[in-house]
Amino acid sequence: VPTRTGRGKDATARKFTTGDRRQPRSRDDEVVEAAIKVFSRSGYAAATVQDVANELGILKGSLYHYIETKEDLLVWIFEQVHADVDEIIQEVSATEDLDPTERIALYVRKQVLYNLTHLDRISIYHHDLDALTGERHKQVVALRRQHHRFLTDLIRDAQSKGLADSSGDPHLLANCVFATIIWTYRWYRPGGGFGREAVADTCAAFALNGIASTR
Amino acid sequence: VPTRTGRGKDATARKFTTGDRRQPRSRDDEVVEAAIKVFSRSGYAAATVQDVANELGILKGSLYHYIETKEDLLVWIFEQVHADVDEIIQEVSATEDLDPTERIALYVRKQVLYNLTHLDRISIYHHDLDALTGERHKQVVALRRQHHRFLTDLIRDAQSKGLADSSGDPHLLANCVFATIIWTYRWYRPGGGFGREAVADTCAAFALNGIASTR
Amino acid sequence: VPTRTGRGKDATARKFTTGDRRQPRSRDDEVVEAAIKVFSRSGYAAATVQDVANELGILKGSLYHYIETKEDLLVWIFEQVHADVDEIIQEVSATEDLDPTERIALYVRKQVLYNLTHLDRISIYHHDLDALTGERHKQVVALRRQHHRFLTDLIRDAQSKGLADSSGDPHLLANCVFATIIWTYRWYRPGGGFGREAVADTCAAFALNGIASTR
Amino acid sequence: VPTRTGRGKDATARKFTTGDRRQPRSRDDEVVEAAIKVFSRSGYAAATVQDVANELGILKGSLYHYIETKEDLLVWIFEQVHADVDEIIQEVSATEDLDPTERIALYVRKQVLYNLTHLDRISIYHHDLDALTGERHKQVVALRRQHHRFLTDLIRDAQSKGLADSSGDPHLLANCVFATIIWTYRWYRPGGGFGREAVADTCAAFALNGIASTR
DNA sequence: CATGAATGAGCATTCATTCAT
DNA sequence: CATGAATGAATGCTCATTCAT
Numbered sequence: 018v019p020t021r022t023g024r025g026k027d028a029t030a031r032k033f034t035t036g037d038r039r040q041p042r043s044r045d046d047e048v049v050e051a052a053i054k055v056f057s058r059s060g061y062a063a064a065t066v067q068d069v070a071n072e073l074g075i076l077k078g079s080l081y082h083y084i085e086t087k088e089d090l091l092v093w094i095f096e097q098v099h100a101d102v103d104e105i106i107q108e109v110s111a112t113e114d115l116d117p118t119e120r121i122a123l124y125v126r127k128q129v130l131y132n133l134t135h136l137d138r139i140s141i142y143h144h145d146l147d148a149l150t151g152e153r154h155k156q157v158v159a160l161r162r163q164h165h166r167f168l169t170d171l172i173r174d175a176q177s178k179g180l181a182d183s184s185g186d187p188h189l190l191a192n193c194v195f196a197t198i199i200w201t202y203r204w205y206r207p208g209g210g211f212g213r214e215a216v217a218d219t220c221a222a223f224a225l226n227g228i229a230s231t232r
Numbered sequence: 233v234p235t236r237t238g239r240g241k242d243a244t245a246r247k248f249t250t251g252d253r254r255q256p257r258s259r260d261d262e263v264v265e266a267a268i269k270v271f272s273r274s275g276y277a278a279a280t281v282q283d284v285a286n287e288l289g290i291l292k293g294s295l296y297h298y299i300e301t302k303e304d305l306l307v308w309i310f311e312q313v314h315a316d317v318d319e320i321i322q323e324v325s326a327t328e329d330l331d332p333t334e335r336i337a338l339y340v341r342k343q344v345l346y347n348l349t350h351l352d353r354i355s356i357y358h359h360d361l362d363a364l365t366g367e368r369h370k371q372v373v374a375l376r377r378q379h380h381r382f383l384t385d386l387i388r389d390a391q392s393k394g395l396a397d398s399s400g401d402p403h404l405l406a407n408c409v410f411a412t413i414i415w416t417y418r419w420y421r422p423g424g425g426f427g428r429e430a431v432a433d434t435c436a437a438f439a440l441n442g443i444a445s446t447r
Numbered sequence: 448v449p450t451r452t453g454r455g456k457d458a459t460a461r462k463f464t465t466g467d468r469r470q471p472r473s474r475d476d477e478v479v480e481a482a483i484k485v486f487s488r489s490g491y492a493a494a495t496v497q498d499v500a501n502e503l504g505i506l507k508g509s510l511y512h513y514i515e516t517k518e519d520l521l522v523w524i525f526e527q528v529h530a531d532v533d534e535i536i537q538e539v540s541a542t543e544d545l546d547p548t549e550r551i552a553l554y555v556r557k558q559v560l561y562n563l564t565h566l567d568r569i570s571i572y573h574h575d576l577d578a579l580t581g582e583r584h585k586q587v588v589a590l591r592r593q594h595h596r597f598l599t600d601l602i603r604d605a606q607s608k609g610l611a612d613s614s615g616d617p618h619l620l621a622n623c624v625f626a627t628i629i630w631t632y633r634w635y636r637p638g639g640g641f642g643r644e645a646v647a648d649t650c651a652a653f654a655l656n657g658i659a660s661t662r
Numbered sequence: 663v664p665t666r667t668g669r670g671k672d673a674t675a676r677k678f679t680t681g682d683r684r685q686p687r688s689r690d691d692e693v694v695e696a697a698i699k700v701f702s703r704s705g706y707a708a709a710t711v712q713d714v715a716n717e718l719g720i721l722k723g724s725l726y727h728y729i730e731t732k733e734d735l736l737v738w739i740f741e742q743v744h745a746d747v748d749e750i751i752q753e754v755s756a757t758e759d760l761d762p763t764e765r766i767a768l769y770v771r772k773q774v775l776y777n778l779t780h781l782d783r784i785s786i787y788h789h790d791l792d793a794l795t796g797e798r799h800k801q802v803v804a805l806r807r808q809h810h811r812f813l814t815d816l817i818r819d820a821q822s823k824g825l826a827d828s829s830g831d832p833h834l835l836a837n838c839v840f841a842t843i844i845w846t847y848r849w850y851r852p853g854g855g856f857g858r859e860a861v862a863d864t865c866a867a868f869a870l871n872g873i874a875s876t877r
Numbered sequence: 878c879a880t881g882a883a884t885g886a887g888c889a890t891t892c893a894t895t896c897a898t
Numbered sequence: 899c900a901t902g903a904a905t906g907a908a909t910g911c912t913c914a915t916t917c918a919t
Contacts, residue, residue, distance in 0.1 A: 882916105883915105884914100886913095887913090889909105891908085893906100895903105896903095
């Protein structure tokens, strides 16, 4: 396992065109998009820099005008997903007049919808974390811990308000809810008979019930 | 294209010492064990045959006395896990006097316990399926579909008996239950404060509630 | 079986600088030339890709910029020889006012001269045919059959015109003539006392006499 | 190309059961026979010791009870062929009342018949000479030079007696005659329509005519 | 920006050979 | 004699990365 002393090509953090904001699509964006397509197909380890270059219609050597290492591509994908996922958490936090369970349901729905709409990114995000090395890996783990805490707090809140069964440990339950959200990337097939909304609803209901108080 | 024209190493299928049966540990078993250790650490793609050989304390070339391809190691791991997992399903099926939800709870508990006890194998089993090629891949996918069907049938049964909420599609719910079971391999850390039994109980309760009829 | 799924290096067939046409020598040509030198020394099977790279003064890995497989080198050599040999046949066919035996003599002379001038290529061409696999092998065999037929027809023609002994089967005699032509690569040593022209003359006379009507 | 300092396993030269002499078939003979079968199929370089062991129905390691190196197998094959070929020359020399051309014809016939009857050995003998290393290689080359001289002398004799065209150099003509004899191993297919005798006759006639005086 | 030749380290796999049992 | 596990060197091939043009 190589060690990599993250000395980014650009001191300033890259700002990717994310989500819906329409901007003139930069070449950097296309590069990440190509990497997403390729890595989601074969996995980061099995994918080659050549594959990404092919997807872009340029030569392997030319790709190195945009990246310094193959891992850069992975890092940028993670950054992009993180930006999107953070935004979801912000939106859920900003919504007013919700009790904890309603907030959890909203979170699950939104996150599942995002996952189903960005299956490729999310596959990489959850499948290839361990391909990140050194500092990069630590950073992502730290961020995920934050997400975990966000959900754990909501669950604890729900429990204390009697809206959720208090016999389960909030950490364990949070993991179960995350399982419900995340695992979708492994089984959902677009155009396979289930609409995204239906899946999001079912997952939200399942998770909600899962932690529900069984009065 | 000449590759792989018979002269197989052993026509008869290998029988691995699986589960609890204590037998004189064969070298083949040690090989698989080493592969499990190595692959679970770095992933199949990133792991090298050299790594496995090192783990065994032999040379890379010597390992080829036991295998024909690196993929063989993966296949054998899958076979072993499959044997174990099939057995769980058999046991759950053979248990008498259970209503569908009780049976689901038993299945979740048993399977989660197995996963937590064999985190390494299970990581590989769920992480590196796509590294299998051709016929092997198809076979595993087919077997998993059987497992999916086993659970789907139980859920449908529970719904028709009023033991589960009928508003969710059994297929989607089965995926959610599997998520709960499987995802444990990604977050559970042995010795991290939660006992296996506690986790199994929580997961089973979560899954049960998840599909339960709530009123 | 995944091997070789397209993404070929170059869809268009390579055109090698063959025979006398003097052109700016392309790197591809140098690669083939190096392969010829190496393979003719030790035989295709015993030669290593490393050897060819050494001959070129580059690293083994660099050679793979030009080839996809070691076999490619062999194929290109065969293509080159075939182009040359076909041309000889064309020239012999195009020559006017020759009776069959004169045409045979011309063919033997030309072909022997070519062989002696390109001993290295021809050694490979006749020694390592069986190293070609699959379709490639079939193609070469088919082409050789054409050459065989060309000569057989000439012999038959000569026999029917009373210019050759009719008691010998044309196929067998063609093989004997080919033996005379081809085997030169095994015994001729440049600078060994015999000039190419002298050898060509002797071979032509030997072959001609060999099939000639003796009375 | 490795260098091998021939320290034979047995100081005394091995005596193989050759030709028709019926003796209790020793295990050594079987080993050589197996090697002949295998090497003639795939060539010495491409054949593996394992292949030979398989052919014998024993394990690779066991084969090393009979040989010291893979090359031993090749050497023994060469020894066997040489014994046979020498015998042919002895017989031709011993035949009385023959003029030089008759003697040449007899030699060609006998040798071609031998080749066609032992295609496998002969293929190896003529194809894999260069796989022999060091002293062994030199010895074989020396022996072949003797054979060449035997034929050259006959041709010179015939020329001086006016039985052959004197315009061709005896050395070159000898090579042409050898070509006719040897090349059969490359084109003759048993059961392919031509009987061995017919081929031998044609070759002898071709060679005879080839050197004949064209008065 | 892009090209494409070159690097060099690494990888899966093969195989002749050895040797304790 | 035979086995089969082990060796160790080599081989074909891949690929991330560099760089002169």
